[in-house]
Amino acid sequence: MPGYIQVSASGLFWENTLFNVAVAAYILAMLSYLVHLFGKKEFGPFASFVLRLAFLLHTAFIITRTINVERVPFVGHFEFGNLFIWATVLVYIWTEWRLKDKYYAVGAFLTPLAVLYIGYLTVVPKIFTSVTISRLHSPLPPVLQSNWLKLHVSASVFGYAGFTLAFAAAVMWLLKVKMGERSSLARALPQTKVLEEYMYRASAFGFLFQSIMIISGAIWADTSWGRYWGWDPKEMWSLITWFVFAVYLHARFTRGWTGRRTVTLVMVGWVAMVFTWIGVAWLLTGIHSFG
Amino acid sequence: MSKGTSGLSKSQAQAESPVKQILNFLSSMQLGLILLLLLAITSVFATLRDNEAAITTIYRSWWFIGMMAFTALNLLLCTARRIGPMSRLALHPQRVVSSDAIGKMSVKRALKMNSEDIALDAARSAFHATGLTVTEEDGAEGRVVFAQRGKFGYFGSLITHISLLLILLGAMYGSLTGFEDRNGGIVGDHIDVEKGELHIDILDVRMEQEEDPTIRPRVFTEMIVKKDGREIAHGTVSINQPLRFAGNTIYHMTFRYVSDVRVKNLTTGEEEMVQLLDVDQLQLDADGTTVHIMQFFPNFSMHADGMPYSKNYKPERPVLAGILVEGGRAVRNVFLQLDTPVVIETANGEMELELTTFQNAAVFSITRNMGRPILVVGAVLLILGLYLSFFLFPRRFWAVYDKKIATLLIGGRSYRNRLGLEQDMERIESEISSREGE
Ligand code: HEM
Numbered sequence: 001m002p003g004y005i006q007v008s009a010s011g012l013f014w015e016n017t018l019f020n021v022a023v024a025a026y027i028l029a030m031l032s033y034l035v036h037l038f039g040k041k042e043f044g045p046f047a048s049f050v051l052r053l054a055f056l057l058h059t060a061f062i063i064t065r066t067i068n069v070e071r072v073p074f075v076g077h078f079e080f081g082n083l084f085i086w087a088t089v090l091v092y093i094w095t096e097w098r099l100k101d102k103y104y105a106v107g108a109f110l111t112p113l114a115v116l117y118i119g120y121l122t123v124v125p126k127i128f129t130s131v132t133i134s135r136l137h138s139p140l141p142p143v144l145q146s147n148w149l150k151l152h153v154s155a156s157v158f159g160y161a162g163f164t165l166a167f168a169a170a171v172m173w174l175l176k177v178k179m180g181e182r183s184s185l186a187r188a189l190p191q192t193k194v195l196e197e198y199m200y201r202a203s204a205f206g207f208l209f210q211s212i213m214i215i216s217g218a219i220w221a222d223t224s225w226g227r228y229w230g231w232d233p234k235e236m237w238s239l240i241t242w243f244v245f246a247v248y249l250h251a252r253f254t255r256g257w258t259g260r261r262t263v264t265l266v267m268v269g270w271v272a273m274v275f276t277w278i279g280v281a282w283l284l285t286g287i288h289s290f291g
Numbered sequence: 292m293s294k295g296t297s298g299l300s301k302s303q304a305q306a307e308s309p310v311k312q313i314l315n316f317l318s319s320m321q322l323g324l325i326l327l328l329l330l331a332i333t334s335v336f337a338t339l340r341d342n343e344a345a346i347t348t349i350y351r352s353w354w355f356i357g358m359m360a361f362t363a364l365n366l367l368l369c370t371a372r373r374i375g376p377m378s379r380l381a382l383h384p385q386r387v388v389s390s391d392a393i394g395k396m397s398v399k400r401a402l403k404m405n406s407e408d409i410a411l412d413a414a415r416s417a418f419h420a421t422g423l424t425v426t427e428e429d430g431a432e433g434r435v436v437f438a439q440r441g442k443f444g445y446f447g448s449l450i451t452h453i454s455l456l457l458i459l460l461g462a463m464y465g466s467l468t469g470f471e472d473r474n475g476g477i478v479g480d481h482i483d484v485e486k487g488e489l490h491i492d493i494l495d496v497r498m499e500q501e502e503d504p505t506i507r508p509r510v511f512t513e514m515i516v517k518k519d520g521r522e523i524a525h526g527t528v529s530i531n532q533p534l535r536f537a538g539n540t541i542y543h544m545t546f547r548y549v550s551d552v553r554v555k556n557l558t559t560g561e562e563e564m565v566q567l568l569d570v571d572q573l574q575l576d577a578d579g580t581t582v583h584i585m586q587f588f589p590n591f592s593m594h595a596d597g598m599p600y601s602k603n604y605k606p607e608r609p610v611l612a613g614i615l616v617e618g619g620r621a622v623r624n625v626f627l628q629l630d631t632p633v634v635i636e637t638a639n640g641e642m643e644l645e646l647t648t649f650q651n652a653a654v655f656s657i658t659r660n661m662g663r664p665i666l667v668v669g670a671v672l673l674i675l676g677l678y679l680s681f682f683l684f685p686r687r688f689w690a691v692y693d694k695k696i697a698t699l700l701i702g703g704r705s706y707r708n709r710l711g712l713e714q715d716m717e718r719i720e721s722e723i724s725s726r727e728g729e
Contacts, residue, residue: 204681226542
């Protein structure tokens with residue numbers, strides 16, 4: 001018995017238009033950051049401007065969606081994915097603002113990841129028919145009407161945002177080391193030490209929010225289902241992601257690990273995170289398969 | 292990381308007795324990391340299996356629980372070992388250092404200045420301007436200005452680890468002393484929950500439609516809970532709103548429709564009322580003529596192919612659907628509409644079935660979890676510990692004036708944030724030089 005909310009034609013128009021324009025702006029921001037990275041330094045401020053604009057458009061889209069669905073836009077892959085991309089860009093813009101223009105290069109790695117996530121929401125379902133990303137406006141079933149859900153989802157998008165940023169820095173580190181100082185591209189990237197620091201900060205940020213997500217999820221499960229932990233695949237994969245980042249954070253500080261080994265751990269952690277989001281929904285089953 | 296915080300150094304460890312060595316190994320970070328990785332890898336494989344199977348064969352297996360117990364032991368030992376040294380490091384810093392010691396610090400500056408008073412004064416106010424707490428003491432070589440910030444950051448990892456222990460402990464205690472049960476009923480039912488020696492009286496079961504009738508409605512159950520004949524709780528249970536009392540919780544799980552059906556033998560005129568739920572079977576004669584109840588549809592409709600469905604949860608056209616089975620074979624569908632009798636031929640003669648009313652039964656899960664308060668404390672401490680670990684970074688600075696070379700020496704140490712320490716040092720340096728420029 002699927003039920004959908006009737007959305008006015010203009011509401012629908014604005015929602016779709018704002019989404020499409022925001023996506024276009026994200027792609028333009030990505031291209032500008034890449035041009036900046038490949039030697040045209042003057043594109044940096046422009047790229048940064050376009051990204052902020054794209055972020056505002058995306059914010060407007062999320063607000064429109066909220067109005068259209070008459071509730072928090074927290075449910076299903078489409079809404080969650082959008083929030084998560086939004087949070088990722090927000091955290092990046094914040095670090096760029098704090099750390100200034102030296103860090104434009106990070107944008108050239110972060111924006112492609114954002115575009116990749118958008119691709120999952122838009123292009124992938126067209127190729128794989130088994131992947132359905134519904135954009136329908138469905139109301140919130142009673143079990144999801146809980147304040148813990150709001151905390152749970154808000155924390156998770158910021159956790160995922162931190163891990164995405166950490167992954168971007170890990171990719172940069174790998175490129176820089178692989179290409180050597182001769183390459184002008186490698187020289188355009190921050191020093192490996194700085195990248196490792198960035199990776200650490202982003203991971204720690206993500207880790208804090210991932211922890212809040214797991215805890216609030218457990219409390220919510222307890223009030224709805226009568227148990228904290230059901231060992232279902234979504235819960236387990238978020239725990240696996242958390243374990244991997246815990247190992248990374250410990251190895252870095254107490255064992256003094258640096259370089260390739262920590263970069264590998266962060267990459268594995270990111271893969272686990274993406275699997276928690278995407279893989280669990282399409283490859284494994286559980287009660288979380290709604291989102 | 293500064294030296295001397297991780298407990299024993301290598302050379303000390305070699306001289307230890309075997310027992311000490313085993314303890315060292317059990318409390319070591321290496322073991323911790325290996326265990327965490329093992330838990331992660333095992334979990335990956337476990338999620339590839341069917342969930343129920345994974346729970347029984349992996350998550351509840353002795354070796355998985357053993358791994359968790361080892362992790363807990365490792366955490367416990369490592370925390371116990373570090374609590375003393377860590378508190379000393381955090382709360383009793385060495386306030387006086389020599390100029391040699393500053394020379395060995397990872398982040399340091401040597402600034403030419405002519406007067407000791409002016410130099411130390413400059414250091415003091417630069418420290419203040421950087422948000423540090425400043426104290427001073429006389430040492431063998433003269434006055435030492437000491438400044439620090441974020442000392443509670445030292446406790447971050449300890450608190451995080453203690454919180455994890457509490458969470459594990461709470462979960463263990465909860466599952467050892469608690470129980471889990473399922474039960475349900477309609478208005479007026481009295482339920483005995485044997486495991487908890489509880490008795491539930493259902494006073495009311497009320498369904499509230501959502502604005503959108505295709506969404507599963509909410510069901511509110513008012514109940515009184517008694518133990519040893521005494522009332523211990525009274526309240527209403529619905530989705531996301533459990534009733535909690537003394538470590539017990541009653542959660543709404545789902546609801547069912549219960550149909551009241553009048554069964555009348557038209558030949559004899561005998562009549563009885565029966566209550567039917569999904570999957571119940573209503574036997575009509577000794578030959579095995581039976582109605583297998585399939586489902587209750589609050590708003591009955593049929594697809595083009597004859598498949599029945601409910602348009603939504605509005606009780607506009609309630610129908611109880613079943614299958615008539617004779618001699619073990621399904622003969623036809625039986626649809627009982629409200630107040631509309633249906634006649635069925637049986638060996639006992641014609642039987643008339645009529646759906647007269649229907650009501651809701653609520654199904655709950657009843658649990659006892661005495662570990663909940665421990666879990667809550669653990670959860671709060673976990674977040675606090677992570678915050679202290681990652682967002683308060685402890686840093687310390689020392690300033691001394693070396694008269695021989697007329698130089699102000701400043702050294703800094705941090706606890707796991709070299710870059711932040713360097714940034715602070717840059718700020719201190721620029722504060723001092725801007726003062727000099729005045
Ligand atoms: C399993 C056994 C574990 C051991 C033996 C262990 C050991 C340690 C040690 C020795 C430190 C360094 C302490 C310091 O210098 O401040 C540390 C830090 C820390 N641990 Fe653990 N730990 C374990 C598990 C965990 C787990 C599961 C978490 C959860 C996420 C965790 C969270 C932290 C945090 C947040 C820090 C501080 C950050 C850092 O210094 O990197 N630990 N741990």
